[in-house]
Amino acid sequence: MIRIGGKLVHIREMLNKFKVIFAMTGFIICFLVLFCVIFVIKPNIINQYKIDDHSIKYIKGEGIEVKGTDKVKMYDTKKQQIVELNLEDYVAGVVAAEMPADFGDEALKAQAVAARTFYFSRRLSPCEEAHGAEICNSTHCQVYMSKEDRMNNWSKSEGEKNWNRILNAVNSTKEEVLVYEGEIAKHPQFFAISSGKTENSEDVFADNVPYLKSTDSHGEEIAKKFETVTEVKNGEFLSKIKKKYPKVKLDEKNLKSSISILSRTDGGGVKEIKIDSITISGVEFRKIFNINSANFTLEFGSSSIKIDCKGYGHGVGMSQWGANVMAKEGKGYTEILKHYYNGIEIEKIKYNN
Structure with a gap:
């Protein structure tokens, strides 16, 4: 006590x-x-992950912090070797290869940001065909061309002018990437020409990506390949279908009655097409006949089938011709990107060696 x-x-x-x-x-x-x-x-450091010897994290209000350097490890499919490039030089080569140099300045800038973001998506998940590099220079990833190779395809009078416009677009957007909910956008898809609307990602690639949703894309009728017609002889049509689907019962007499388009996507592409007893996607039909898009109609003739296409490419993400139309209308690259990538923000990367 x-x-x-x-x-x-x-x-x-x-x-x-x-x-x-x-x-x-x-x-x-x-x-x-x-x-x-x-x-x-947690809200300040939204996401942090590590791939190989790189770590990337988004710090709210500060941008994207990348552990490593600004060097790109690219597999050159022609030379069959890995080359190392400065990031911004690499982006310039992609813009030069992927978009016409006479497009509007703001469209070129939008392409530069999309291309830079695509590289970082591969830095996070390296290309399986890059033989140990991060990314390849073919359409499997995104096409890259050196200044020398690109200049050879331009006239001497236009070459330097075109390259300087591309460099301006890259330098004006230096280190900028697309970010969605605290992560670098891993699917910054782009393509050539829409049919008037873009596609939902899940209707083309199966994955439901929230920033890749169907949206209007007007004014692209001016593109030469906006509408194309592919005529396929009945015999060739039957041969290609039966090679892929041997059990299909088709002949020249029942072609028209045995094929019908069942449904379309929000973007206007063919979602499902029935061929005899099977149903396939419009995307698969496009692959079989190597046509420009999955937005098509069929016209049956006595000896052939006409496949009328609108648009060029898979239709997901940014339409390059649509971006050019918006640029010509006075829209800035930020507005263009936010139109095609729903809910994204644009942030700068910084390196922490």
């Missing part, structure tokens, strides 16, 4: 009270720490 304030207090009773106080204090401290982790620290 001890005397406190004129009262006798049992020591064990006093110790029990201290234990309760310490326990409550500890609980409050743990709660405050957990609160800070969930509501303070």
Whole structure:
């Protein structure tokens, strides 16, 4: 027993009270720490992951921090070797190869940001055909051409002017990438010409990517390949279908009655087409006949079938011709990108070696 304030207090009773106080204090401290982790620290560092010797994280208000250098490891499919390039030089080569140099400046800038983002998507998940590099220079990833190779395809009077426009687009957007909900956009898809609307990603690539949704893309009727017609002889048509699907019962007499388009996507492409007893996607039909898009109609003749296409490419993400139309209308590259990639933001990368 001890005397406190004129009262006798049992020591064990006093110790029990201290234990309760310490326990409550500890609980409050743990709660405050957990609160800070969930509501303070986590929103600032939204995502962090590591691939090989690179780590990339998004810090809110500061941009994208990349551990490593600005060097691109690219597999040259023609030379069959890995080459190392400065990132911005690489982006210039992609813009030069992927978009006509006479497109609007803001369209070229939009292409530069999309190309740079695509590279980082491969830095996160390296190309399987790059033989140990991060990315290849073919259509499997995105096409790259050196200045020398590209200049050989331009007239001498236009060459330097075209290359300078491309360099301006790249330098004006230096280190900028597309970001969606704290991550570098891993699917910054782009293609040549839409049919008037782009496609939902899940209707073409199966994966449902929230920033790749169907949207209007007007004014592309001016493109030479906006509409194309492929005529296939009945015999050739039957041969290609039966090679892919041997059990299909088709002949020249029942072609028209045995083939029908069942449904279309939000973007206007063929979603499902029935051929005799099987149903395939418009994307698969496009591959079989090597046509320009999956937005097509069929016209049956006595000896051949006409496949009328609108658009050129898979139709997902940014339409390059649509971007050019928007640029000619005075839209900036940021507006163009946010139109085609729903909910994205544009952030700068910085290197932390």
